Amino acid sequence: MAESPAAAQSNKFPAQIPFIIGNEACERFSFYGMRNILTVFLIDYLLRNAVPENGLREAQAKSLMHTFMAGVYFFPLIGGYLADRFFGKYRTILWLSLVYCAGHACLAMFENNATGFYTGLALIAVGSGGIKPCVAAMVGDQFNESNSHLVKKVFAIFYWTINFGSFFASLSIPWLLKNVGPSVAFGIPGVLMFLATLIFWAGRKHYVLVPPTGENPHSFLKVVASAFKHRQPGQASWLDGAKARHPAEAVEGVKAVFRVSGLMLPFVPFFWMLFDQKASTWVVQARSMDPHIGPVTFQPSQMQFINPMLVMLLIPFLTAVVYPLFQRSGWELTPLRRMPLGLVFGAVSFIIAGFFQVAMEGGSTLNIAWQILPYVVLTLGEILMSTTGLEFAYTQAPREMKGTIQSVWLVTNTLANVAVAIAAALNVFSGSGQFFFYAGMALVAAVGMALVARRYVVRDYYQVAAPVPTEERSAAGVTPSSA
Structure with missing residues (x-):
């Protein structure tokens, strides 16, 4: 081809x-x-x-x-x-x-x-x-x-x-x-x-087909392994030991990955613990609600349509109206502010759903339409955290390490789902308690992320020149790096 x-x-x-x-x-x-x-x-x-x-x-x-x-x-x-x-x-x-x-x-x-x-x-x-x-x-x-x-x-x-x-x-x-x-x-x-x-x-x-790169001698894992092997006392960073075997650019790229990981890995999983439970915990809750909204009977799983519908509506609204409004007010919603705020919105959505559960455990029958409210709040949290976080992480590492940053982002979701799966298998929490437990953890994570974000030094890596065509890269022996 x-x-x-x-x-x-x-x-x-x-x-x-x-x-x-x-x-x-x-x-x-x-x-x-x-x-x-x-x-x-x-x-x-x-x-x-x-x-x-x-x-x-x-x-x-x-x-x-x-x-x-x-x-x-x-x-x-x-x-x-x-x-x-x-x-x-x-x-x-x-x-x-x-x-x-x-x-x-x-x-x-x-x-x-x-x-x-x-x-x-x-x-x-x-x-x-x-x-x-x-x-x-x-x-x-x-x-x-x-x-x-x-x-x-x-x-x-x-x-x-x-x-x-x-x-x-x-x-x-x-x-x-x-x-x-x-x-x-x-x-x-x-x-x-x-x-x-x-x-x-x-x-x-x-299709334009970019050939596979093969083995990369300066990948993330190779630089880290070399740094461990050649670390010496008195160095500004333990990763500097890798400079004996790898270019300075590769070492700086690995440092950037660790900077972003220190911001993402301890906190972002707590958002995904909340978000992915809309397909489990929130569906179970909907099974106990009155499914009739006017002449329409909704199945518990159907309420998940609210999230993609709101994403399609809210992203243009936030981008065109809300973010510029905050910027004009003198308090810009930077990515480092949006992400902890996304955790807060996620926590609030679970608090709302938790109060619904308390009411139903007390004998009240709630209409399934009440779930629209926590879905709206959770979707706002998703836009603030997910769409912002991935783009931010991508800009914070040089081109050679952007694939590794993508991996870090995916790992946050994997860790979150493993944690929820284990907690559910052990049946640690049930009923309304689980809603407030996860909300509490997300609020603690939001505070932690906000504190770490205050010390984070933003360093954007943008491509400053047009990419070299594939055939020229291959002829020159230049290949992109990944983990």
Whole structure:
């Protein structure tokens, strides 16, 4: 497959972009469709006979769901490594998409077989997680200096597509589970994933293919290992010992990764502990609520449609109105202020949901529409933390270490889901107590992050020159670095 020529007109998207966007729309529908019904399916179907006691069954379902999500956010590290070092993005995406399809097939076929169903979840975690870092990066690969000004626009479309797929999946698939059954409810996302793979394959003759880099002698791990081996007393930083074997730029890049990690790893997981429970704890809560809103009866899992809908509405509003308003008032909402504030909003959303739970435990019956309020607050927290945090982390490391920073960001989500899975498996907290427990931890993390952020010295790394075309980089022997 040869590289496609640059777009004839710089104000037009490359011809291959619709294939990637179409792939993403179908794949996101398939993922969110199956994930959003997973907790309810486990409680009402798969675990009903194996775990008769309802409270224990809910706890086990929650643990399984978060174990699955931990895998989804761990396997991007493997997929990105395979793509960068050995197979390239196109082949990695195509092959792992077939694994992804096989996983969906297992869910549809083994609704009454725990071993077969869990095998399907494992395959989806490998497939979905493995392609996650490759698809977005492949979008960027399709642009060159003649149309680079369109990159920001295409990523906005890309992000919108993710939420568009999630929105319709959240509305439709829970209804199918209730009214048609698990085989169809899991089968339709599988059909969409097969369609996503077909669309991606159909664009094979048009893609710009950046070859894998192979082994990098100055990767993050190699620099760290060298620093440990050659550390000496009296050095300004223990990483300076690596300068004997590695360029100063590589060592400075590793220092940047540790600076960002010191801000992210201790605190960001506490936000994901809250956010990802909208697909577990909040769904369980919705099962105890009155599902009727006017003439419409909502399934507990359907309420998750609020999040992608609000993301599509609130990001433009915050960017165009709220952030400029704070800037004009003299107190700019910088990234280092937004992220701790995102943790606060996440905590407040759980406090609100916790009071709902207290009311229901006291005998009140609440309408499911009350969940709209904590969803609004949580989504504001997501925008302040997630969209801000990833962009901020990306700017704080040089080009050679941006892949490593992406890995650090994904690890925060993996750690969060592992922690929630363990807590649920041990049934440490139940009822309203779990809401206030997680909210309290998030508030402590918000204070800690705000204090660390005050001492953090911002150092932005932006690309100051146009990227060298792939063929020239290869001829010069220049390859990007990654962990």
